[in-house]
Amino acid sequence: MTMKANDLVQAVDIRTSFPFDKNRRVQAVDGVSLELKRGEIVGLVGESGSGKSVTSMSILQLILPPGKVEGEVYVDGMQGNMLTYGPQSEEARSVRGGKIGMIFQEPMTSLNPIHKVGFQIQENILTHQKVSEEEAKNLAIDMMRKVGIANPEMRYNQYPAEFSGGMRQRIMIAMVLAAKPDVLIADEATTALDVTTQAQILELIQNLSKTENVSVIIVTHNLGLVARYADRIYVMYGGNIVESGDKYTMFASPQHPYTKGLLAAVPRLDDRKDRRLVPIEGLPPVAINLPPYCKFYERCKYREDRCKEGMCPLSDRGNQHFVRCVLSAEEVAAKEKSMADDAGSVPEKHIGEEPILKVENLKMYFPIYRGVMKRKVGEVHAVEDVSFVVHPGETLGVVGESGCGKSTLAKCIMRAITPVDGHIYFKGQDIARMKERELKPLRSKITMIFQDPFSSLNPRQTAESIVGEPLQINHLTSSRAEYDARINELFELVGLDPSFRTRVPREFSGGQRQRIGIARALACNPDVMICDEPVSALDVSIQAQIINLLEDLQSSLNLAYVFIAHDLSVVKHISDRILVMYLGRVVETAPAERLYDHPLHPYTKALLSAVPITDPKADENRERIKLSGEIPSVLNRPSGCPFSTRCPYATDRCRKEVPKLQDYGNGQQAACFLCEKER
Amino acid sequence: MIRYIGKRIAQTVIVMLLVSFITFLLVSVMPKDPVYSLFGSDVTPDEYEVLYKRLGLDQPILVRYGKWLADILRGDLGTSYAYRMPVGEVVGKKIGVTMYMSIVSTLISFPLGMLFGVITAVKRGKWQDNVFTFLANIMGSIPGFVIAIVVLWVFCVQLKWLPSSGFAFPWEDFGTHIRTIIMPMFCLVLGGVAGVTRQTRSSMLEAIRQDYVRTARSKGLKENYIINKHVLRNGLVPIITLIGGRLAMMIGGSVFIENVFSIPGMGALMVNSVNKVDVPVIQVCVLLTAGCISLSYLFTDFLYLAVDPRISLQ
Numbered sequence A: 001m002t003m004k005a006n007d008l009v010q011a012v013d014i015r016t017s018f019p020f021d022k023n024r025r026v027q028a029v030d031g032v033s034l035e036l037k038r039g040e041i042v043g044l045v046g047e048s049g050s051g052k053s054v055t056s057m058s059i060l061q062l063i064l065p066p067g068k069v070e071g072e073v074y075v076d077g078m079q080g081n082m083l084t085y086g087p088q089s090e091e092a093r094s095v096r097g098g099k100i101g102m103i104f105q106e107p108m109t110s111l112n113p114i115h116k117v118g119f120q121i122q123e124n125i126l127t128h129q130k131v132s133e134e135e136a137k138n139l140a141i142d143m144m145r146k147v148g149i150a151n152p153e154m155r156y157n158q159y160p161a162e163f164s165g166g167m168r169q170r171i172m173i174a175m176v177l178a179a180k181p182d183v184l185i186a187d188e189a190t191t192a193l194d195v196t197t198q199a200q201i202l203e204l205i206q207n208l209s210k211t212e213n214v215s216v217i218i219v220t221h222n223l224g225l226v227a228r229y230a231d232r233i234y235v236m237y238g239g240n241i242v243e244s245g246d247k248y249t250m251f252a253s254p255q256h257p258y259t260k261g262l263l264a265a266v267p268r269l270d271d272r273k274d275r276r277l278v279p280i281e282g283l284p285p286v287a288i289n290l291p292p293y294c295k296f297y298e299r300c301k302y303r304e305d306r307c308k309e310g311m312c313p314l315s316d317r318g319n320q321h322f323v324r325c326v327l328s329a330e331e332v333a334a335k336e337k338s339m340a341d342d343a344g345s346v347p348e349k350h351i352g353e354e355p356i357l358k359v360e361n362l363k364m365y366f367p368i369y370r371g372v373m374k375r376k377v378g379e380v381h382a383v384e385d386v387s388f389v390v391h392p393g394e395t396l397g398v399v400g401e402s403g404c405g406k407s408t409l410a411k412c413i414m415r416a417i418t419p420v421d422g423h424i425y426f427k428g429q430d431i432a433r434m435k436e437r438e439l440k441p442l443r444s445k446i447t448m449i450f451q452d453p454f455s456s457l458n459p460r461q462t463a464e465s466i467v468g469e470p471l472q473i474n475h476l477t478s479s480r481a482e483y484d485a486r487i488n489e490l491f492e493l494v495g496l497d498p499s500f501r502t503r504v505p506r507e508f509s510g511g512q513r514q515r516i517g518i519a520r521a522l523a524c525n526p527d528v529m530i531c532d533e534p535v536s537a538l539d540v541s542i543q544a545q546i547i548n549l550l551e552d553l554q555s556s557l558n559l560a561y562v563f564i565a566h567d568l569s570v571v572k573h574i575s576d577r578i579l580v581m582y583l584g585r586v587v588e589t590a591p592a593e594r595l596y597d598h599p600l601h602p603y604t605k606a607l608l609s610a611v612p613i614t615d616p617k618a619d620e621n622r623e624r625i626k627l628s629g630e631i632p633s634v635l636n637r638p639s640g641c642p643f644s645t646r647c648p649y650a651t652d653r654c655r656k657e658v659p660k661l662q663d664y665g666n667g668q669q670a671a672c673f674l675c676e677k678e679r
Numbered sequence B: 001m002i003r004y005i006g007k008r009i010a011q012t013v014i015v016m017l018l019v020s021f022i023t024f025l026l027v028s029v030m031p032k033d034p035v036y037s038l039f040g041s042d043v044t045p046d047e048y049e050v051l052y053k054r055l056g057l058d059q060p061i062l063v064r065y066g067k068w069l070a071d072i073l074r075g076d077l078g079t080s081y082a083y084r085m086p087v088g089e090v091v092g093k094k095i096g097v098t099m100y101m102s103i104v105s106t107l108i109s110f111p112l113g114m115l116f117g118v119i120t121a122v123k124r125g126k127w128q129d130n131v132f133t134f135l136a137n138i139m140g141s142i143p144g145f146v147i148a149i150v151v152l153w154v155f156c157v158q159l160k161w162l163p164s165s166g167f168a169f170p171w172e173d174f175g176t177h178i179r180t181i182i183m184p185m186f187c188l189v190l191g192g193v194a195g196v197t198r199q200t201r202s203s204m205l206e207a208i209r210q211d212y213v214r215t216a217r218s219k220g221l222k223e224n225y226i227i228n229k230h231v232l233r234n235g236l237v238p239i240i241t242l243i244g245g246r247l248a249m250m251i252g253g254s255v256f257i258e259n260v261f262s263i264p265g266m267g268a269l270m271v272n273s274v275n276k277v278d279v280p281v282i283q284v285c286v287l288l289t290a291g292c293i294s295l296s297y298l299f300t301d302f303l304y305l306a307v308d309p310r311i312s313l314q
């Protein structure tokens, strides 16, 4: 087997397995073939556990025993199948780092804390280029400059601990590119970063791929990212590639039922107001019991008996668009029509007139202590002058990047902490400084769901006692029968089988756990539910189920939600109004549609444009505002407008004065001098 | 950095003061009258009054503590009840023997244990790992004095190669030194090596699993280089901090072993002194042991400072 003319890397039929128990092995990657051409950016997408990372690590022979890799890997400029040389061979090592460099997800732990970053970059250069140490240092500094690190001569001698997460990913990129590889693999390289930082890093990779002439494999679970940054896409499911092709073709006419399912399950920024997500039924596959036929069979809406006859090959549907499905595009389309997707619209909402929750000028500061004597040296202004109202049946979305005060705001409303100043009116009663005794009856009326509902709970507690605890604390049921009936009712409300009552958390999947968390929050018939990142730990197909559940519950129980998340698409999808926060301040608030169609604040614009939509054509036509720099630490907030250090329009006035929220009609308010002038 | 060093030294001084105060309190709780103990039970009541005042026993406890501490700092460690002679003379050489045993055995077991630990971790799952880990597990779980008795039986009783008791410092008589020390040292070192091997192995395995090691591999570096540059230091730094604790364990172990091999160290002295309720001697033994242990902890902290840049950053 030889490589095609302009291929840089070609992987053929990669099969990687790990021992599971004495006589079984997990087939994590089951026959993946992919190729990469010079100058190309390829996206490898799939949900957690689909085998993306294992595929890329197999190509680099980074899989350690007892893991086993079979198949063929050809690399331009190298003789024959790389896998036959063995992972420690001269050849394999010259490919690793020299021809193919890799960046990993965890920016905080991927650099060695005890070596200077300069050393770690230089090390890679010296391994793969014939240069002196001095030249290597210069090359490293050059590359650091190219990836946007200011003052690289000085920073060369710093340790990883002195860099932020985004900066470390830049160091990683510099490290990889300094050895002049042909290929860069970025495995979830930006997943742990804030959205605007994520956009910066991906744009950097995109630009460097042109200037440095490297091809890139972007490995991610995020369909939007590949829609924006990749040229060609591979979709993985259960260790297989199920669909591949040019991104325009693929997003315009996705053909594999899984790809179609994913696209229907993720919210998009440009969704119409009432679009209902269509979750993929069932659970993501577990690698140990995958069938020898179509891995998607269990969850596929269109499955037929002939799908079980064996593993279906990838077939060319024209235009280099490959699909691994027994059914033709026409057959799937026909079935789709006959099933007449009943997803329809989200249930109608009845938003009340009187606000249920009204927050006025809320402030929360935390003292900072230093030294042996624990002297107070300052304050963190975590929430600074925040006001909003929420009506019954309404969802208020809160977005912002890390450290903007979202979770502190939630804790204030829950009265887990007492705000320094301001008012929180719940049904007209100010609870901001209410004593615990008066607060007690109100506590069950404002409840909360979390990202991981069980991290703080006893792992041996049964689902029933988790859900029933609030009932018992508040003495809401008078008899055992009544209690049982209520538990069953709550389980059914959140779509759980009441027979699961006696199970413990670890016996539930991520999505089911979140349902239990919701049932617990609903136990006392609350009026307001605060959702802090409730779906961000879930796979997209499961995320859709939870979002739909929350929407149904809202309409049937007339709940008010405060929905906090960093994922703008999700917030936009579920919210009626959105509050955009930056460094503890509200910079803009508007109805969800309005905010997307007509953002006013430069930060909102940047945030929106950092989030790609899963339609490459439409995405390219959107206005893009790119930010430079990083979010300042709350410890040294800018004295004027909080955004002034990164705002492309900042003036002297912005750096001195804090802009106030001004009303711009249509329920929209923004805090920016520029908007005031343009009015 | 300097502030950190200053702080650690201050902490050590405070710990020592606390320990000294607690050991001083021993006198008051011990059911032994210092006057009779020092001057014999035939002291008349009148003489008793005088001696009682001379010893300062009529003064408040804090004043007596202050005086005692000042005496200690001047080098006057008090008078032994049992021997009726200065504690310094009684304790001096014996504590030297024990400290010598513990420090030397610690110094031998650390490099050896670290070496075996590194080998077992790097060769994880290979025969080297299986053999050394198996041995370390066995040796680590047999109490030191059991090994001591076995060794004693084999080499003294059966083979008659080595003397069963006695001790000499190397600068006194090197030949005797080697012959007397080889068995007790072997027993101490064996347990030490086993312990350090196991600790090093798990710390190294932890270091090998780190993400930055994967990064190093992805750069195509040689495996040996990766172990040297990226694993070793991270894996061994936590081990260094265990030196203090190990020394404390060695002092404890030495006290046992000394009794088995009739070595005139602190072990025998302590047992004797406790039997005879020789409070001043016990006080000084405890104080000196605590002092050695605190100093070794202090030393390991500074060592840590030297090898880990993260700490000096803070």
Ligand SMILES: Nc1ncnc2c1ncn2[C@@H]1O[C@H](COP(=O)(O)OP(=O)(O)OP(=O)(O)O)[C@@H](O)[C@H]1O
Pocket: A018, A019, A026, A028, A029, A046, A047, A048, A049, A050, A051, A052, A053, A054, A055, A067, A188, A221, A286, A287
């Ligand atoms: N070292 C290992 N030992 C055993 N199983 C493994 C190992 N590494 C990965 N697997 C299994 O291989 C499968 C694929 O994992 P992989 O990490 O490639 O998924 P992924 O698509 O990268 O997911 P994610 O989005 O969570 O990063 C999973 O079922 C995982 O549990």
Ligand code: SF4
Pocket: A256, A257, A258, A294, A295, A296, A297, A298, A300, A301, A302, A303, A304, A307, A312, A324, A325, A326, A327
């Ligand atoms: S092969 Fe069958 S089960 Fe698999 S995706 Fe196609 S239709 Fe669904």
Ligand code: SF4
Pocket: A601, A602, A603, A641, A642, A643, A644, A645, A647, A648, A649, A650, A651, A654, A655, A659, A671, A672, A673, A674, A675
């Ligand atoms: S006030 Fe000034 S710095 Fe702040 S967002 Fe507006 S233009 Fe930018």
Ligand SMILES: [Mg+2]
Pocket: A052, A053, A054, A187, A188
């Ligand atoms: Mg992965």
